[in-house]
Amino acid sequence: MTKFEIRGVRADVLIGAEERQEILKGVDLTINSGETHAIMGPNGSGKSTLAYAIAGHPRYEITDGEVLLDGENVLEMSVDERARAGLFLAMQYPVEVPGVSMSNFLRSSVTAVRGEAPKLRTFSKELQEAMGNLSIDSSFASRGVNEGFSGGEKKRHEILQLELLKPRMAILDETDSGLDVDALKVVSAGINRARESGEVGVMLITHYTRILNYVQADHVHVFAGGRIAASGGPELADTLESEGYERFAKAAAK
Amino acid sequence: MASPNLGIREHSHGGEDVPISRLDVHGSFESASFPVPNGREEEWRFTPLRRLRGLHQGREIADGVVTVEVSGPDEAVVERVGRDDSRLGASFLPNDRVSALAWESFTDFNPATVVTVPKDTELAETVFVKITGTEYGDAYGHTVVRAEPHSAATVVLEYAGSAVYADNVEFVVEDGASLTVISLQDWNDDAVQVSHHYATVNRDARFRSFVITLGGDLVRLSPSVRYKGTGGDAELHGLYFTGKAQHHEHRSLIDHNESNTRSRVEYKGALSGEDAHAVWIGDVIIGEGTTGTDSYEHNRNLVLTDGTRVDSVPNLEIFTGEVEGAGHASASGRLDDIHLFYLQSRGVPADEARRLVIRGYFQELIGRIEVPELRDRIMDEVEEKLARHE
Numbered sequence: 001m002t003k004f005e006i007r008g009v010r011a012d013v014l015i016g017a018e019e020r021q022e023i024l025k026g027v028d029l030t031i032n033s034g035e036t037h038a039i040m041g042p043n044g045s046g047k048s049t050l051a052y053a054i055a056g057h058p059r060y061e062i063t064d065g066e067v068l069l070d071g072e073n074v075l076e077m078s079v080d081e082r083a084r085a086g087l088f089l090a091m092q093y094p095v096e097v098p099g100v101s102m103s104n105f106l107r108s109s110v111t112a113v114r115g116e117a118p119k120l121r122t123f124s125k126e127l128q129e130a131m132g133n134l135s136i137d138s139s140f141a142s143r144g145v146n147e148g149f150s151g152g153e154k155k156r157h158e159i160l161q162l163e164l165l166k167p168r169m170a171i172l173d174e175t176d177s178g179l180d181v182d183a184l185k186v187v188s189a190g191i192n193r194a195r196e197s198g199e200v201g202v203m204l205i206t207h208y209t210r211i212l213n214y215v216q217a218d219h220v221h222v223f224a225g226g227r228i229a230a231s232g233g234p235e236l237a238d239t240l241e242s243e244g245y246e247r248f249a250k251a252a253a254k
Numbered sequence: 255m256a257s258p259n260l261g262i263r264e265h266s267h268g269g270e271d272v273p274i275s276r277l278d279v280h281g282s283f284e285s286a287s288f289p290v291p292n293g294r295e296e297e298w299r300f301t302p303l304r305r306l307r308g309l310h311q312g313r314e315i316a317d318g319v320v321t322v323e324v325s326g327p328d329e330a331v332v333e334r335v336g337r338d339d340s341r342l343g344a345s346f347l348p349n350d351r352v353s354a355l356a357w358e359s360f361t362d363f364n365p366a367t368v369v370t371v372p373k374d375t376e377l378a379e380t381v382f383v384k385i386t387g388t389e390y391g392d393a394y395g396h397t398v399v400r401a402e403p404h405s406a407a408t409v410v411l412e413y414a415g416s417a418v419y420a421d422n423v424e425f426v427v428e429d430g431a432s433l434t435v436i437s438l439q440d441w442n443d444d445a446v447q448v449s450h451h452y453a454t455v456n457r458d459a460r461f462r463s464f465v466i467t468l469g470g471d472l473v474r475l476s477p478s479v480r481y482k483g484t485g486g487d488a489e490l491h492g493l494y495f496t497g498k499a500q501h502h503e504h505r506s507l508i509d510h511n512e513s514n515t516r517s518r519v520e521y522k523g524a525l526s527g528e529d530a531h532a533v534w535i536g537d538v539i540i541g542e543g544t545t546g547t548d549s550y551e552h553n554r555n556l557v558l559t560d561g562t563r564v565d566s567v568p569n570l571e572i573f574t575g576e577v578e579g580a581g582h583a584s585a586s587g588r589l590d591d592i593h594l595f596y597l598q599s600r601g602v603p604a605d606e607a608r609r610l611v612i613r614g615y616f617q618e619l620i621g622r623i624e625v626p627e628l629r630d631r632i633m634d635e636v637e638e639k640l641a642r643h644e
Contacts, residue, residue: 099614
């Protein structure tokens with residue numbers, strides 16, 4: 001049983017050498033393993049900032065509060081330590097790293113997170129199977145990390161990493177954006193496979209409700225103005241679907 | 255001696271006697287036609303002249319020993335010939351003093367190497383020309399690689415050992431031929447090299463060059479391309495890893511003197527260590543009256559430590575309005591922290607992420623070399639060099 005707690009987190013985006021802007025204005029949220037929390041909100045509300053700041057992206061800085069994974073403050077850890085502690089971020093815009101082959105990268109990553117190098121033959125079988133499940137052609141393994149991948153291909157590879165790394169806490173930042181229905185189904189099935197064990201907590205950040213048709217959320221939170229403006233069950237998503245974010249955005253602006 | 259190539263005009267476009275551009279220098283086979291550089295000239299200002307050990311002056315001695323070994327498939331014709339051979343100097347005119355000195359100074363002790371790929375022949379194996387400095391001192395060389403019509407070949411020039419060395423290399427790619435050249439500068443730390451590559455790309459011919467510079471105290475290499483006929487295609491790829499106190503200078507010149515020709519220049523390098531100095535000068539001329547030129551040049555530098563210096567100067571001169579594409583880019587900087595973040599966010603420790611990104615930077619270019627054993631060797635040497643600086 002894992003408990004992931006965000007307590008009073010405030011964070012800035014670093015714009016230039018001197019310039020910064022506060023985006024998160026006190027976020028509180030607790031996610032237990034086995035639970036899926038959807039974070040929904042309008043563009044610019046700070047959803048992605050929350051994801052990046054927790055993962056330790058160099059353009060963001062948490063100025064106050066703490067983020068605990070089973071009581072350990074992940075903010076005191078380096079980016080790679082956070083990942084090895086069991087935190088995973090599927091990015092909205094996965095980064096292209098030219099010249100580093102996907103298979104090389106995945107092996108390094110799996111070795112680091114599992115604490116030992118997987119046997120080559122076992123790993124290549126595991127990789128092939130995981131890629132097959134996500135309808136990723138095996139030729140991608142020899143290509144550079146995300147290099148020249150389409151938006152949808154990048155998202156599939158993020159979920160591939162989710163399945164291989166088996167984190168305790170997964171933050172999925174707009175994994176559904178830019179996907180057609182077929183790709184959305186494939187990616188959602190991957191997320192559901194990762195959830196099957198019941199040992200992962202999921203923070204599903206999304207702008208649209210459609211992914212919730214494939215990935216059931218236990219809790220839905222509305223994010224506005226850099227904090228959680230409302231929380232509820234799955235029915236809250238339906239309300240958002242029919243009414244939009246306007247009410248929450250206005251309330252947050254006050 | 256008399257110029258053996260009277261058939262070549264001193265500059266190949268414009269048709270007038272005055273240079274139409276400052277890039278359009280006159281050439282000569284006589285070193286006396288070029289004043290001794292003093293370091294203030296545009297073409298010499300980045301080169302530390304005293305480290306040339308007299309190569310630019312012409313000491314008229316050749317006290318070094320350089321051996322040349324050639325290996326390759328039987329279909330390739332390899333000859334060592336004296337300077338009276340009419341095929342030497344037939345495709346170029348030295349464009350600076352060191353090039354002219356090298357032409358004047360190579361001797362019958364170290365005769366010129368001529369590699370001919372016969373008409374319609376596609377070489378299944380790579381030709382290796384290995385140039386090794388065995389006794390430190392001044393030495394000069396000359397090499398001609400001729401790919402006859404509709405032939406295809408890959409030729410590796412490999413420089414190693416210790417020398418103070420200047421040479422000219424002529425690449426003649428005849429109609430419809432395809433020539434890939436890999437020039438690997440893998441000298442010992444004390445070597446000095448000034449080389450000129452003169453490529454002539456004939457009608458519908460394809461020339462690809464990979465210049466890989468890792469060793470030496472000072473390497474100054476000037477690859478130039480001119481076209482003789484339409485439809486020619488030239489790609490110049492370069493990779494350098496400039497370490498502590500090394501000077502690596504690459505000066506490419508593409509002269510689009512014919513219509514419907516294409517060129518790509520991509521040089522990338524990494525610098526590491528105090529007083530590592532890399533220079534890239536990328537000159538492209540799109541000649542008067544030409545149409546349909548497609549040209550792009552790009553230089554990238556990865557700066558790994560403090561105390562390094564990069565000079566990156568693209569020059570593009572266009573004398574026609576009928577260009578298909580022309581552009582240039584230059585970027586120098588440190589490792590991208592977003593690349594590192596991505597790898598680290600997957601658990602990869604910071605130092606390993608750094609290693610992966612740096613290797614990826616090299617791998618991207620090395621991966622294009624179609625000679626597997628060379629690819630592995632170059633990557634191993636890059637590894638070795640990285641290990642020294644990590």
